[in-house]
Amino acid sequence: MTAVLDATGLGKRYGRRRWGLRNCSFAIPPGRVxxxxxANGAGKSTLLRLIAGLTRPTEGVVRIDGVPTHRREALARVAYVGQTKPLYDGFTVAEMIRFGAVTNPAFDQPGTADRLRDLGIPLERSVGRLSGGQRTQVAIALALGKRADVVLLDEPMADLDPLARPALLGELMATVEEHGCTVVLSSHALTELADVCDSLLLVNDGGLQVAGLIDDLVTGHRLLVGPVEAYAGTAGVVSARTTERQATALVQWRDEPVDPRWAVHPVTLSDVVLGYLRSPDATVAARPRQVPA
Ligand SMILES: Nc1ncnc2c1ncn2[C@@H]1O[C@H](COP(=O)(O)OP(=O)(O)OP(=O)(O)O)[C@@H](O)[C@H]1O
Incomplete structure (x- = not known):
């Protein structure tokens, strides 16, 4: 497996003692979403900013095609849209597009203009007079227009309306298919992520807890529901919730017989994410096809 994006022992400390992210290692092939x-404050934005080369690692390294991202030559290969949109309020949308073309050699100027026109965004309007959602659309169109190998989007759907969100996700899929770039997308909208993403990075309290292909993670776990007495001795439990009489446990699934009192249910991406978030010390046992570096 050749990774377009890989990290080894990556960490960022803020000030003298507070670690925003630590011990983060993974390898992601091209064309992945x-x-x-x-959770809030877990370290997602810190990781994205490290990948974008906007902040230097305190320890370890993150590379795009083998080039550490804090090096100048990595800059053209990565596009980043943070939670604060990097736009100039005094520019019109058309001027922002021209600015993108002047500052990025491979920029797709006509494609970006067409995309924004299709979204109904007036190219002659100044950026300062756009709505929050329209600003997001412009920032994302500029990032995609850069034709970077790695596209990083920090909570891109947060201020998009219910029609714009699936449209953006569709656009991302099309861009990945057409150009083979890798997209890393942070979001709390787990159901929407499940529709478009094939891989998962889950950060928990400043550490990378889970890295893997979503299909493997979903087929590799089950929800067990049964009487609390069945819970004792159950193998592979990631996390469990119990009421007085009933237990619900997310377990790593090994296709082995379980206590017949359990009802066994398939899981969704949300079940897996919530199960690991509730249990920060749990680790994933098997990651057959996408192994962290
Ligand atoms: N510039 C900074 N100076 C000091 N601490 C910071 C700075 N940026 C982030 N942190 C801290 O690092 C940790 C990780 O923050 P980060 O913004 O990466 O989290 P996040 O997962 O993106 O959160 P959210 O979902 O709320 O956006 C938090 O404890 C945060 O307070």
């Missing part, structure tokens, strides 16, 4: 999930 990666869901980056985690």
């Amino acid at each position: 990666v869901a980056l999930v985690g």
